[in-house]
Amino acid sequence: MIQAENISMRYLMSYDRVKSIKEYLVQLVKGKIKYEEFWALREVSFTIQQGEVVGLIGHNGAGKSTLLKVISGILKPTCGTVKVNGNVVPMLELGSGFDYDLTGRENIFLNGAILGYSEKYLKEKYDEIVAFSELGKFIDIPIRNYSSGMMMRLAFSIATVVDPEILIVDEILSVGDAAFQEKSKHRMLELMGGGTTVLFVSHSLEQIREMCSRVVWLDHGTVKMDGDPQKVCDAYESGM
Template sequence: MEENIIKINKVSMSFKLTRDKIFSLKEYVIKFLKQELEYEEFKALTDISFELKKGEILGIIGFNGSGKSTMLKIISGIMKPTKGSVEVNGNISPLIELGSGFDMELTARENIFLNGYILGYSKKFLRKHFDEIIEFSELGEFIDIPVKNFSSGMIARLGFAIATTVNPEILIVDEILSVGDFKFQKKSEDRIKEMIKNGVTVIIVSHSIEQIEELCTKVLWLDKGRVKDYGETNRICKEYKNS
């Protein structure tokens, strides 16, 4: 029997939100030191459980505020859950906030190496795949321009090209297939489909139900931080569209 590559067991995530209206850092520090801050608990996720086997493609759907991105960050290790356990048996390439590891003052060339190091790539590997990254991102004429001058779409394209240079064991995608123009969206989707063919386990968050129906073998439907349904793609997507 094939082992699970991901196992999420009764995961919950809560945040403390201050009730006070604070207009400066100084005011916050004073209230904090005097223990005058009042908080209320916000439960982003409650008792989430599911399992994925190697090569499965999971789509996570739900309306805004349902906890989709929080779930991805927990699986990626960016956040630690308040309760529950997360087991991940494989290396992860998270495409959650593309360009978040960039230094805006550095050029695209310099950021390829900086962001690549953050993702665990060696200098030798990045040199070998440098031309491939530039070609895929379609940013060759901007390679020596500081990324602070890039549009958000250009930054996302560069981040996507770096992060998908190799096939990871697990790919996590948060609305990334909507970056750039139509041509680049198609190219990004084709690259992810190629990864799927190569046996990469993929978790996708998307507001495009058509995309989820086309790519995913399973669907997790979150509603206000709880599991509303989990299982077969066509059935759940049909119920979601009728909700």
């Protein structure tokens, strides 16, 4: 379902405090703009088969979220290729794709359209989405008034209303109250049991061990270990 070959991602970081485009151009012409290279990913390669549940672990800044964005098509790698066979539903940043001035109801159709769902389909699934989100009457107020937990419940409900072929999740299961976290986990397990390919990041090694069939450990942008969840998590813990 996913084939990554020698993925590398480079960022150019500038420490100059330029406050306008004009100032930037002047400094650039004078040769005073200095950049430092930062490689978020270096020659990352792996293949994920249909139905695999793959966890990504690693310290903050290891490249996990960058890799998920590359696979989702949000970022283009500096070099290397990614081949994805199937529709991808990314759940990467809380509230991405939402309009904060619109109500929860309106955002279901907006966010659903971004994910590729038709208006007819969303109307058919609307009651199911609202019921799962547990937002009740709050579905008709602007989401700028939502808490982060309410936002997460709405985003998760929209993204998982169908059985996506590939689901990409970044720490989303750690948001919200304990009851909804458990409910979300059960929904994820349902998707996994139905053959959905899942790639997700979590700092909870307990969650990774329980839900994953395989784990990839990223360290400073490179794959340090790839394999059995228990072995990889144990090695990661011993190296922390």
